[in-house]
Structures are given as C-alpha cells and as structure tokens.
Amino acid sequence: MFDRLFQVFTAVQERYLHDPAFATAEARRRHVEWLRTRKKLFEHELRDECDESYLSQAADNLVIEREIIATLPPRVVHEVHNNWAYLAAEVTDPLDPSTVQHDELSTLHWYDRTEQATVDTPAPVGDPADYRGFDPIEEVALPPQMHWTDADKKVALDEAVRIYGIEPGQWFDLEWPPVAHLWDPSHVYQSAFEPCEAHVEDDGDDDCAGCQDSVRDAVEDMAQWKWTTTLRIHEISYDGEGQEFSTPTYVEQGYEVAATQQDPRQILIGPPGQGRYW
Ligand SMILES: [Zn+2]
Structure with missing residues (x-):
C-alpha cells in the first residue's frame, strides 16, 4: 500500500536533510510510526470540520506541514x-x-x-x-x-x-x-567664471582664452x-x-x-x- 507519509519523510531526508540517524529505511519507518501518532491527534482535531472521506488526507497534510516541513532548518530548502x-x-x-x-x-x-x-x-x-x-x-x-x-x-x-x-x-x-x-x-553645470592672473584686477577679459577657459563643464x-x-x-x-x-x-x-x-x-x-x- 502506498504510504504517503513515509514517501514524503524519505523525500525530505534525501533532498534536504541527509540526517545519518535516518539513513536506513528501518530508522525512517520508526519515525513515521511516531508521525502517525501525530496524525491521529490531527484527525481528532479535524473531525468536526472535515468530511470523513477527506479526513485522512487532511490529517496527512497537517503532519507534512507542521511536523515535516515546519521543522526544517529555515534556509535549507532555499539553498x-x-x-x-x-x-x-x-x-x-x-x-x-x-x-x-x-x-x-x-x-x-x-x-x-x-x-x-x-x-x-x-x-x-x-x-x-x-x-x-x-x-x-x-x-x-x-x-x-x-x-x-x-x-x-x-x-x-x-x-x-x-x-x-x-x-x-x-x-x-x-x-x-x-x-x-x-x-x-x-545634470552638468558650468563652473564659475574666474579671471586669469593677468586680468584679475579687471574682473576678467571677454577676449582672453585664459579667462574663458575657467568656465568648464562639471558634474557634481x-x-x-x-x-x-x-x-x-x-x-x-x-x-x-x-x-x-x-x-x-x-x-x-x-x-x-x-x-x-x-x-x-x-x-x-x-x-x-x-x-x-x-
Ligand atoms: Zn584673462
């Protein structure tokens, strides 16, 4: 018979955890027995709100979610x-x-x-x-x-x-x-006009290359x-x-x-x- 909890627990061990304690099928089976006791508890909790035909599957889902996935180290699936x-x-x-x-x-x-x-x-x-x-x-x-x-x-x-x-x-x-x-x-701006040494007294000369070159494109x-x-x-x-x-x-x-x-x-x-x- 297909054993969904065993299948999932094994898949999680093989892909994510590689825990040596669960290296053998026998060790995994023992742990899955314990998971089944959790499943019984969840079935009891779900009985009032869940259709009988769906109860077992819903309880399996809760075991997978709370007892298998939620107990993984947070980053392991991501990595x-x-x-x-x-x-x-x-x-x-x-x-x-x-x-x-x-x-x-x-x-x-x-x-x-x-x-x-x-x-x-x-x-x-x-x-x-x-x-x-x-x-x-x-x-x-x-x-x-x-x-x-x-x-x-x-x-x-x-x-x-x-x-x-x-x-x-x-x-x-x-x-x-x-x-x-x-x-x-x-944007680009132009640096301030500064007269060259020769024209510093006259506040600069419009025809002097030295004075005009002081105005340059600049970027701040x-x-x-x-x-x-x-x-x-x-x-x-x-x-x-x-x-x-x-x-x-x-x-x-x-x-x-x-x-x-x-x-x-x-x-x-x-x-x-x-x-x-x-
Ligand atoms: Zn000048």
Whole structure:
C-alpha cells in the first residue's frame, strides 16, 4: 500500500536533510510510526470540520506541514533550490555595485547593435538637462553593460532573505540577470567664471582664452542606474503522490538589486527607445 507519509519523510531526508540517524529505511519507518501518532491527534482535531472521506488526507497534510516541513532548518530548502548560485559563490567573487561607475566601454556594444540593426547611431547626451527628445530620457537612455554572475545572484538572494525573513519550506528566486533603468539622469553645470592672473584686477577679459577657459563643464552628482528584477517567494508542499511542488506565495516586480553610477555626459541616447524592437 502506498504510504504517503513515509514517501514524503524519505523525500525530505534525501533532498534536504541527509540526517545519518535516518539513513536506513528501518530508522525512517520508526519515525513515521511516531508521525502517525501525530496524525491521529490531527484527525481528532479535524473531525468536526472535515468530511470523513477527506479526513485522512487532511490529517496527512497537517503532519507534512507542521511536523515535516515546519521543522526544517529555515534556509535549507532555499539553498538546495538555488544550489547553482550558492556553488558559484564559492568560486567567484561578487561585484560590488556601489563602486561601479560605468565608463565608455560599458556602452560601446550599442554602436555594434545599432549598426547591425541599421538604425541611427546612438550618441552621448552631453547634458541630460538639454535633452529635448519626444520620449522621456529614462526611456531612451541605453543601459550600460554589467557582467552579472550567479555569485551576484547569491548576494542578491541573501539580501532578499535578510529583508523579508525566511520560513522553513520557503525558497526565494530572482529572475537573472537584472535589468537597468535610468533612475536619475543628473545634470552638468558650468563652473564659475574666474579671471586669469593677468586680468584679475579687471574682473576678467571677454577676449582672453585664459579667462574663458575657467568656465568648464562639471558634474557634481553622477547619473544613477537602478537594476531591478522579479522576486518570487515559493513554498514547497507535497501532493497526494508524495511529490514535491512549489507554489509562489509572493511576487514583486521591480525588486531592486543594485544601483550604479555613470557620468551623465556619457549617457547614450539610442534610436527607438525602451521596449521597442530593432
Ligand atoms: Zn584673462
């Protein structure tokens, strides 16, 4: 006869716990005997609210939920489901996005892309404050390249776990890699006019290159890119055949993974804009 509790307890041991105390079928069987005493208790509790034909299954569900899944160490399911990212983190160093300031190389690939697509070549915006395009600058700014790895995904997953807290049986997932959105284009300003030494007495001379060169483009705040993706929190459960399945219990689009910086003068404005294909 199919023994659902035995099947589930064995599956949990084999996938998540590997407890040497339950290495043999005999040891697992003894524990499942104890689980059955819990099941009797739950059946008693459920008797009034549950149809007789469904009682055994409902009590099994409670045993699985409360005595098997809820007693797991909180992170174990999460780390097994994200095994690849956690392994990668052991051999790869993650990026530190807070130190990233995108240089010209990080947008170079866009020139090839536009050439292949035979659309207009992108161009640096100069001063975002002077941008006069039809679409908002946030929609036509071409995102810089970041070489995200699974080690970075692991860092982002750990941060999400820290923010939301994790319960036994839950696992977090992030779509990877994240996508960049221009959050703040910032602006360029001109430094104050300062007369050269020769003209300091006359408050400067309009025809003197030395005086005029004192006015320069300057940047105080870098443009900010935010990298976002979809966060899902899943919970595991076991069906009537004792097979594991996961249900998403929380979905957040636009979950922020990192913020990076770029000199606003180097923001590339591309031809067709966000979400349009070319
Ligand atoms: Zn001068």
